[in-house]
Amino acid sequence: MLWFNHLQKEAPIMLKHPFYKYSFFILLIVDIAYALGLIIANSAPLTGGSALAATVWFITFYWVPVWSAAAVIFFLRNKHINKIVLEWLIAVVFMALGNVLTDIVLTLLFDGHKSMGIFVVFNGLLWGSCIYFTSIFIESKKRVTAEKHALKQAQLATLRYQLNPHFMFNSLNTISAYIHTKPDLADEVLHELADILRYSLDTAEQQQIPLQQELTIIEKYLNIEKARFGDKLKVNYHIPNSLKNKTLPPLLIQPIIENAIKHNAKQTSLTLNITLSELSNGVKIVISDNGKGFTDDVLKCGYGKGIGMKNIMLRVNQLGQSKVLLSNDNGAVVTLELAL
Structure with a gap:
């Protein structure tokens, strides 16, 4: 638990990182676009239930897992532990756990929701990889720009x-x-x-x-x-x-x-x-x-x-x-x- 206590102390400092500000809005846009895409594809009306489901997805699948994974990754980087494989694994695990949490919450809120089962692992792998490597690409571009400057x-x-x-x-x-x-x-x-x-x-x-x-x-x-x-x-x-x-x-x-x-x-x-x-x-x-x-x-x-x-x-x-x-x-x- 020592690392968790240390993480709590450093959280206010880490939250000043630009990643948190920009990722919140990017993830929100992705969530809204994904929800609207499903509504349009299924020719379903926009209801309070679909809005609630989209909110659950945003909080439990996108926002919380991504920020949690980022907090752990930044914590490790501050300790000079900077390994791509480890960071990627952290991103995938947190996205998979977020998918499990999302599945549980949706099951409790909606009677007709079908559990995703083993697909939570696939979703975690897919979204964790996409989000992590996209972030790495943006970081590298910013680093090159900063070095040129x-x-x-x-x-x-x-x-x-x-x-x-x-x-x-x-x-x-x-x-x-x-x-x-x-x-x-x-x-x-x-x-x-x-x-x-x-x-x-x-x-x-x-x-x-x-x-x-x-x-x-x-x-x-x-x-x-x-x-x-x-x-x-x-x-x-x-x-x-x-x-x-x-x-x-x-x-x-x-x-x-x-x-x-x-x-x-x-x-x-x-x-x-x-x-x-x-x-x-x-x-x-x-x-x-x-x-x-x-x-x-x-x-x-x-x-x-x-x-x-x-x-x-x-x-x-x-x-x-x-x-x-x-x-x-x-x-x-x-x-x-x-x-x-």
């Missing part, structure tokens, strides 16, 4: 973490250049860098963040770069206020800006344009510059030898129904069409 999130996290040392290296070079000649400016840049790294850590587990939050970090990054380039660097924003509450993956725009600055660092003047517009299913982001543009090889494959644009391509591909387009128009143009 986990893999996708791990890939996205890896891509995000690739950017951090890359960006930090460039920023520390800027700080190093001014730490002796302009210590106040170096200190200011260091604080901006700290804010960006803190933001990167704070949003590590977030899939979406408000655009306004991303723009704040972009401005901090540009403050670091303006400390390096001075008036050579200009940035124009074309962003409707209605879009600032839109959400998008964090640190998606900044690497594009960083890439533009990196490849046009020797220019006497560099102007960046950040333009956002709304799409029917998301948002369109266009980042252009007046630099030397993309090479033919970059336009062909979508990225160069660095990790910046390749990283962006991989991250956007993970979003689904989103894309990155590269082009030249008096400089490089990167267009993100994000389905949000």
